[in-house]
Amino acid sequence: MPLTPVDTLESASAEREYVWTLNFGPQHPATHTTLRLVLTLDGEKVLNAVPYIGYLHSxxxxxxxxxxxxxxxxIVDRMNYLSPLANEIAWHHAVEKLLGIELTPRCRYLRTILAELMRMHDHLLNL
Structure with missing residues (x-):
């Protein structure tokens, strides 16, 4: 512990290494409330990351x-609020496959267009 102004100046100018512990998430916008990370940082360098998953279990x-x-x-609509139609398409595809229902070509290409629109919507919202 510095006692004089000279000692204070010398101790402040000495380089110190700081290791920080940072809680990242689950409320951080980049994690979409699905993940919490406990990060150990040395400046900008990540030394350790401990993930905690399961925050979005509904x-x-x-x-x-x-x-x-x-x-x-x-219920399927609520699984991904950004692209609910993609989840509906997947759910209906699974049910139709289990029931042995054959779709018309028009239905297949309309579903493909809707799925691609939902995919683009999802990506554009994350820009």
Whole structure:
């Protein structure tokens, strides 16, 4: 501990290495509330990262246990609020495959267009 002004100046000018611990998430906009990282930093260099996952568990499977396949569509919409149609398309594709339903070519290309629009929408929102 410096006692004189000269000692204070000398101790302030000496280089020190600082190691910081930073909690990143789960509320940080870059993590979409799905992840928490405990980062150990030396300046800009990440020395260690400890991930904690599972912050977005919403119990979709449990919600769907007592619903029929058509009622579950409203739950599927909430899985990804940025592109709900992509989730609906995937859900309907799975149900149609299980039931052995063959789609018309028009339905297939309309779904492809909708899925691509949702994908672009998702990416453009993250710019």
């Amino acid at each position: 119990g979709f499977e449990k919600l769907g246990e007592h619903l029929d396949f058509n009622q579950y569509v409203t």
